[in-house]
Amino acid sequence: MKKRPQIGLGCVTFGREIDEAASFTLLDYALERGVRHFDTAAAYGGGASETILGKWLxxxxxxxxxxxxxxxxxxxxxxxxxxxxxxxxxxxxxxxLHQWHETALQLDSALDERVVKQLGASNFTLEQLQAVVPRFSFVQNNHNLAVSDVSDEFRAYCTANGISIVTYSPLGAGFLTGKHQSGVQAGSRFAIIPGHQQVYFHDSAYQRL
Structure with missing residues (x-):
């Protein structure tokens, strides 16, 4: 990979909360201000996020x-x-790899470097990462002031094993803005994917607002 950027733009909302035109506006804004890393997933919007990013590229x-x-x-x-x-x-x-699954232990170690330069794990616990560590150079987990899946022990292990940590949801999917204190806002990620509420809507997270 080229020199590792310190900040990137996550494209999870593309084709889901926001349409293609709004996505292009965000991408242009980010690029103009020096953002050079873009993060998406096959699962985001059922592939819509990848499609929109591809059109923009x-x-x-x-x-x-x-x-x-x-x-x-x-x-x-x-x-x-x-x-x-x-x-x-x-x-x-x-x-x-977007989430843990036991088949990660069977991952083909001969992944074609002409197609994939580097491999990472996302949403893995420390124990899961330890089981497959030789294969990964990156790990991406949730980390913000309300909720963190990057403990001191997790960070120390990654540092010792040369694994770069990438964190997502710096604003807690909007939770840290405080706009959801009176209830879930219509059209927000918490409304579109109710399962997100379980991550943030609890006493320990509210105490950090």
Missing amino acids: ASRKPEGITVATKILPPYDRIEITPSLKRLGVEQLDLLY
Whole structure:
């Protein structure tokens, strides 16, 4: 991978909370301000996020950027052709396994470097990461002032094993703005994916607002 950027733009809302035009506006804004890493997933919007990002890449042809996407299990046979087609690229800078699954233990170690430069894990616990650590150079977990899946022990282990930590949801999917204290806002991520409420809507998180 090129020089590792310190900040990137997550594309989880593309094609779900916001449409293509709004997504393009955000992408242009980010690019103009120096963002050079873009993170998406096959699961975001049922592939819509990858498709929108791919259209933007084809339209703007930005230079010096990196793209990461994620795939869902099982992982015994990695199939990334659909993601490559939606993104309109022949090679991924970074591919994450989106969540833990026992087939991660069977991951093909001969992953074609011409197609995937580096491999990462997302939403893995320390124990799960330890089981597969030789294969990964990145790990991406939730980390913000309300909720964190990056403990001191987790961080120390990654540092000792040369694993770069990428964190997501710096504003807690909007929770840390305080706008949900009186209830879930219509059209928000918590309304569209109610399961997100379980992550943030509890006493310990509210106490940190």
